[in-house]
Amino acid sequence: MEDYHKPDQQTLQALKDTANRLRISSIRATTAAGSGHPTSCCSAAEIMSVLFFHTMRYKVQDPRNASNDRFVLSKRQAFTDVATGSLGQGLGAACGMAYTGKFFDRASYRVYCLLGDGELSEGSVWEAMAFAGFYKLDNLVAIFDVNRLGQSDPAPLQHHVEIYQKRCEAFGWHAIIVDGHSVEELCKAFGQAKHQPTAIIAKTFKGKGISGVEDKESWHGKPLPKNMAEQVIQEIDDKIQNKKKLSPALPEEDAPVINIRNIKMPSPPTYKVGEKWATRKAYGVALAKLGHANDRVIALDGDTKNSTFSELFKKEHPNRYIECYIAEQNMVSIAVGCATRDRTVAFASTFATFFTRAFDQIRMAAISESNINLCGSHCGVSIGEDGPSQMGLEDLCMFRAVPNATVFYPSDAVATEKAVEIAANTKGICFIRTSRPENPVIYSNNEDFHIGQAKVVVKSKDDQVTVIGAGVTLHEALAAAEQLRKEKIFIRVIDPFTIKPLDKKTILENARVTKGRIITVEDHYHEGGIGEAVCAAVVGEPGITVHRLAVSHVPRSGKSAELLKMFGIDKDAIVQAVKGAVSKSRNAE
């Protein structure tokens, strides 16, 4: 309580006035737009008033100032730092901001997150609660707006605020129950400093202040009819006294000035052509290296760091590694939070397929125009014995459908190191797909890589087919080229490097000189992968044909080589497909 100063009566009245003005504008705006959530706004009016005009410290004229307190509105609405609207994601982002403030910025700004009671059913909220409790984020305050009513029904716990309190305490939080419409109780609760994250459990009423609507069901997400709105606004307006104008306190400007632009590797890669490296390991090597180039590069993982090799970063930069444990949704939200206001360059890793767990968070990160880098290891059937639950076979499809995402699929250690460096300097969502098997290095250390520029790896004037592979299948394609050469059949082999954007120009140019024949081969399901991306790029081009080799059904456990063969994406399958393509058109002649 030490740092709590009770506001004078005038201030309290002014905070009430502000709350009522918020009610009025939310009713006006939503009635005018014919859409929106006035009832949800009204339940949180006092909370917002006290937060923004009493508790939070920020520069009104400089809302993105690094030293400002942060506010995340997790309830259905959008706020500047992160877009919300898909429920249960705000607290994870807030945890990332608080972690950054406490451990990276070591600054005094605090993070406030307003949640609705409906979204507390989302498991992602409890992943974030556990995270904040575990890391003792004492600069984080969560406000539960317990207005009892969900969209279609009352929320499961209704107004049993004591149960919310028990849950918060069990997850390591200090939890205070308040009347969410009492500005005085709110001021007092926000004034309590603790050495753990604080949850303010505010008992509120949906539609508070709107007579006939307050605490009533079936008003969720509905604006008031015009005439009704005008009358309600009048009622609320009558309560406003306008005796004092409020302005927020200023922040301590103690967030360090940093620069995360143009991050360059301290030295070129040091691999030898022919050396065998798994790209997942090259990722760890590259990330650890990049960490020396800029001390704002951070790594996150979900208890798989010894498989993704993010542990190599942790070994060299222990203070910049965040263990998120087995909670992939929260890991992505933490990364989003850490990356807000350009405070860090975040790289989060897990098995490629486990990012499906966080597709909604990734989707929302794109909507938020967040800059995060995600690395998915263990792609495809080539991981071998661990079985289908561990195999990334839909990750290319998922990330291609993320707006403005860049999808890297490096085929050797050198390309992986370049991908990591490029991703660190690329806006939007960057995904790097890495593989478990060890394959030879094929590029020299000074090879230049660019987004959307494919590499022609094997080429001769007699090439009859263009084969496009990436990761392990590029190496299968190289082996196939080798074998076919002995039979005097020559193929061109292309490594796309990025699957999105795809280098349509290079693919077409080379396909045209190989009689229009393209064969794609990928360790991924057919849908939404390399093959479909290529089809969409070349369809309608005269004389171009595409034959796709990909995984066609749920795999099982087995040895890597066996599975590549079983699913027809290995050297032999490519050889067969090439011969088929050549003979087919020969017969046609």
Added chain:
Amino acid sequence: MEDYHKPDQQTLQALKDTANRLRISSIRATTAAGSGHPTSCCSAAEIMSVLFFHTMRYKVQDPRNASNDRFVLSKRQAFTDVATGSLGQGLGAACGMAYTGKFFDRASYRVYCLLGDGELSEGSVWEAMAFAGFYKLDNLVAIFDVNRLGQSDPAPLQHHVEIYQKRCEAFGWHAIIVDGHSVEELCKAFGQAKHQPTAIIAKTFKGKGISGVEDKESWHGKPLPKNMAEQVIQEIDDKIQNKKKLSPALPEEDAPVINIRNIKMPSPPTYKVGEKWATRKAYGVALAKLGHANDRVIALDGDTKNSTFSELFKKEHPNRYIECYIAEQNMVSIAVGCATRDRTVAFASTFATFFTRAFDQIRMAAISESNINLCGSHCGVSIGEDGPSQMGLEDLCMFRAVPNATVFYPSDAVATEKAVEIAANTKGICFIRTSRPENPVIYSNNEDFHIGQAKVVVKSKDDQVTVIGAGVTLHEALAAAEQLRKEKIFIRVIDPFTIKPLDKKTILENARVTKGRIITVEDHYHEGGIGEAVCAAVVGEPGITVHRLAVSHVPRSGKSAELLKMFGIDKDAIVQAVKGAVSKSRNAE
């Protein structure tokens, strides 16, 4: 305690023997395979022994008997009813089985779910915990195998079993702490009957019984080397006394005999051509109707039933509706659990885009060969004002990448009713994409629909372009055809009905008679949607061209018609594309 009978000493010793035999076989199997999780198996050896040879009631010869107790192994391994391996999903499925046993079968079988402590970081576990607590699933027992060690690090709570107990209690469970290696404590704990779900928090040691490995880090998921294995097996074998043979108790066979095959609508649809209906509403009407055909049809929703219209089912069949609240991951897992052993035909609905939250659960459901039906409403920009977070723009992409999934995209109320009926009788994952806007009914009530059979909706001998649309964009295509007809330009319009499988034959046949010209138009991102599916189907076919109209970047809020125009997927955009295609090739001539 009333129903707890303490086992005699011989039985206890036999249970210990069984545990040690499990250790030996897990070590043997994993060392032989060169892959697997012997240390995790050893931590749970006594738990498995007591469960399978003392507590559970089942017919060894008939493991899938409807009256058997159920067991779900949520830790990294596969079990018959549901595949696991992606952590944190088992308890949700177990909740679905328990809910089915208690409320639908009204039978005495119980459900046991074994979880690892590492996966307790997954929010989906706490969604399931809240669900079981809320519905007081007293036939459900969760066993937390707290062996302290995760894959790369100790689990966050290590051996603080009292914190797990607090969390379970806060979520409405009866929680008992036991020594997980004491068969006697386990027998006693399992013997306690409660009127709420029970959590057995078992303190165990990873690698228990393997000298040099027990409770040591860095042994996760690693088999023992051969020589080491042999020695360890000898040590364990020496402890086995072999005095008594155990066999499990038999179940009460009180699960009702049911039949969910060949479910037919009680009557044909009753729509009038030209009437305006939103397909999302037609879904609710159809599902409510189907509920009268078979009392094993159930519906689930995540607090959006008044938007998806699953509320129409709830109104007519309140006892067969499961409110899952805002927890989409858990909703899908509940559906999977309800559908196991063919006990129900489950339809789960929410906004299409919120299924991205459950992509990992959907992926695993496919691997489990689960038969569930998912309906996603509010697809695309056509939902209007609610903004991008609510718009399903990647759902077709996601579901197409699910193995053996059937993706329905009905374009009117009649097609929607048929899709619901077909989905109820189709194995695997069925997804039905519904729209928010109201559009006219175009099919007669006796129109026949089949998976993989497209409809040619507009056709004349003078057609110059084939336009493929679905949902709202089919109606935009029909409007475009109408307008173009006035200018003496004729187009063919195709409604695919199912996007996966796609009716390649019909598309190609029609494209060929319209000079090879195809235009696809979809309320979805370009990646992995209708356009790419069509490109992949027709690429390489001589003379076929595909022009794709789709949403190209993150939308914003606006009126439905404005957004369709802004993103170039409305009538005018189609008219323009058709004219472009026609004139282009005219110039070429």
